[in-house]
Amino acid sequence: MAGEPVEGTTGSLLATDPATGEEVGPAFGLVDAAQIEAATRAAEAAFDAFRSQSPAERGAFLRRIADNIDEIGAELTARAVRETGLPEARLEGERGRTVGQLRMFADVVEQGDALQARIDPALPDRLPAPRPDLRQAQVPLGPVVVFGASNFPLAFSTAGGDTASALAAGCPVVVKAHNAHPGTAELVGQAVARAVADSGLPGGVFSLLFGGGNEIGQTLAADPRVKAVAFTGSRAGGLALMRTAAARPEPVPVFAEMSSSNPVVILPGALTGDAAEDLARAYVGSLTLGAGQFCTNPGLVLVPATPDGDRFFAAAERLVSEATGQTMLTGPIASARTAGADSLAAEPDVDTVATGSAGPGPNALAPMLLATGLKSFTTRPRLQQEVFGAVGLLVRYPADGQSAEALADALAEALEALEGQLTATLHAGPGSEDDAVVVRRLLPVLERKVGRILFGGWPTGVEVTHAMVHGGPFPATSDPRGTSVGSLAVHRFLRPVAYQSVPDAFLPPALQEANPWGLNRRVDGTVAPAEDRA
Numbered sequence: 395m396a397g398e399p400v401e402g403t404t405g406s407l408l409a410t411d412p413a414t415g416e417e418v419g420p421a422f423g424l425v426d427a428a429q430i431e432a433a434t435r436a437a438e439a440a441f442d443a444f445r446s447q448s449p450a451e452r453g454a455f456l457r458r459i460a461d462n463i464d465e466i467g468a469e470l471t472a473r474a475v476r477e478t479g480l481p482e483a484r485l486e487g488e489r490g491r492t493v494g495q496l497r498m499f500a501d502v503v504e505q506g507d508a509l510q511a512r513i514d515p516a517l518p519d520r521l522p523a524p525r526p527d528l529r530q531a532q533v534p535l536g537p538v539v540v541f542g543a544s545n546f547p548l549a550f551s552t553a554g555g556d557t558a559s560a561l562a563a564g565c566p567v568v569v570k571a572h573n574a575h576p577g578t579a580e581l582v583g584q585a586v587a588r589a590v591a592d593s594g595l596p597g598g599v600f601s602l603l604f605g606g607g608n609e610i611g612q613t614l615a616a617d618p619r620v621k622a623v624a625f626t627g628s629r630a631g632g633l634a635l636m637r638t639a640a641a642r643p644e645p646v647p648v649f650a651e652m653s654s655s656n657p658v659v660i661l662p663g664a665l666t667g668d669a670a671e672d673l674a675r676a677y678v679g680s681l682t683l684g685a686g687q688f689c690t691n692p693g694l695v696l697v698p699a700t701p702d703g704d705r706f707f708a709a710a711e712r713l714v715s716e717a718t719g720q721t722m723l724t725g726p727i728a729s730a731r732t733a734g735a736d737s738l739a740a741e742p743d744v745d746t747v748a749t750g751s752a753g754p755g756p757n758a759l760a761p762m763l764l765a766t767g768l769k770s771f772t773t774r775p776r777l778q779q780e781v782f783g784a785v786g787l788l789v790r791y792p793a794d795g796q797s798a799e800a801l802a803d804a805l806a807e808a809l810e811a812l813e814g815q816l817t818a819t820l821h822a823g824p825g826s827e828d829d830a831v832v833v834r835r836l837l838p839v840l841e842r843k844v845g846r847i848l849f850g851g852w853p854t855g856v857e858v859t860h861a862m863v864h865g866g867p868f869p870a871t872s873d874p875r876g877t878s879v880g881s882l883a884v885h886r887f888l889r890p891v892a893y894q895s896v897p898d899a900f901l902p903p904a905l906q907e908a909n910p911w912g913l914n915r916r917v918d919g920t921v922a923p924a925e926d927r928a
């Protein structure tokens with residue numbers, strides 16, 4: 395914590411291997427209220443020193459974290475495999491993604507556009523009144539609490555996307571470790587703490603806390619020194635943190651990524667020839683990837699009730715029957731999947747189409763495929779809700795003998811009934827005029843509902859790039875204006891400050907006349923590269 399290891403005072407926590415149910419040492423001490431407050435006080439005390447770093451210093455700090463994580467090497471992967479049940483190859487890839495996104499944020503910080511520097515020079519001769527000199531730049535919000543996600547123990551946990559983007563913004567971070575992978579969290583936490591020390595920063599720039607139950611999270615969200623919360627997990631957990639943050643004397647933003655069923659619409663023209671079998675194979679691959687434990691798992695697929703659609707349906711049924719379950723992250727997550735799938739299967743008009751085989755161990759649940767009709771789906775919100783895991787719902791829609799316009803209206807009505815989503819995917823036949831009519835009708839509906847629209851492909855892969863959006867209207871997230879993946883994520887932790895008639899010597903470097911950080915600045919409304927303004 396704040397660069398120093400602390401002894402937990404309220405008990406300890408052991409990891410559980412979800413593949414066997416065995417406990418895994420060592421024990422991690424759980425902090426008490428005074429220790430939580432010490433971490434947020436240290437974060438507050440570190441804020442001014444941290445935020446005054448130059449872009450080059452902040453970039454070097456982020457790169458140091460990435461280098462330190464790389465240095466841990468195989469020990470980190472082995473520990474994460476043991477604690478999560480995820481395969482080694484997946485975790486190796488996730489480690490690459492984690493260090494890759496830290497380095498991407500280093501690039502973003504060094505390049506400096508996130509500061510959005512704007513200068514409206516004074517117009518002393520303007521009539522009827524002169525205009526004052528006005529300058530604007532982004533400043534960090536202050537200490538941020540990050541809740542590590544269970545399903546990305548590296549890329550969305552201790553030094554994952556939320557932490558990397560908050561640090562990139564210049565916000566000290568207090569991480570509430572996810573109790574499903576404490577050893578992984580500790581190894582990464584040490585790597586970050588070493589980078590803090592080696593960069594000459596105060597220890598309060600980063601703390602990692604272990605706590606039992608909801609109390610620590612609630613205490614952190616209510617702490618007056620905390621200025622924002624970032625969370626990935628359940629809808630209930632996200633909502634609880636939103637309520638706490640909103641009820642504070644000084645309410646603060648919560649960026650919670652919660653629940654999404656990621657609808658996929660397969661249009662008739664996409665299923666011709668061999669496409670039905672190929673699409674079904676890709677669908678079941680995406681549905682069962684990582685035991686279905688992705689926020690972008692394709693939980694809903696709308697497929698036409700046509701002979702081609704029947705072939706897709708039969709292939710998906712066969713492939714799910716042949717699939718074997720993989721170990722889920724924790725016992726409670728597996729139990730929640732069982733309860734969610736049972737309750738969905740018990741709904742009227744929902745049929746269980748296929749059940750695969752359970753894998754070895756207590757938490758490797760059999761993948762499941764369910765089906766319903768378009769009318770039931772459109773009118774019963776319960777059928778849209780996410781079941782976290784490899785459980786798919788196929789929605790059959792009538793398509794034969796209908797005009798493209800009538801089909802477009804029926805599908806638009808179904809999509810209008812959806813809650814906010816992270817993604818929606820359209821599969822349309824190349825060159826199909828009828829599909830094109832439907833696509834044009836659905837796109838404006840989807841733009842209102844989701845954060846990322848895919849044309850072809852499957853939503854489970856989320857690239858970490860500048861154009862990526864991993865966000866969307868509630869309940870996909872608590873704030874649809876941002877993203878938790880990609881470089882735009884940094885903006886969640888920044889706010890604008892305007893400086894009016896402030897003498898150059900008192901301005902932050904981003905806004906000084908000499909432009910010492912070489913930023914691209916918007917001068918009088920026009921963006922011009924730094925070199926053109928020298």
Ligand code: NAP
Pocket residue numbers: 541542543544545570571572573605606607608609610611612626627628629630631632634635651652653654688689690726727730731782
């Ligand atoms: P979770 O129960 O929401 O927990 C996530 C983190 O938030 C944990 O550190 C937890 O602390 C804390 N927390 C939860 N409820 C809280 C509350 N009321 N007040 C304060 N802190 C709270 O998520 P999970 O354990 O990872 O998985 C449970 C379910 O969440 C899954 O079955 C799945 O449905 C969903 N989930 C969704 C996604 C997604 O990407 N959409 C990802 C992961 C999980 P403690 O553990 O210490 O209580």
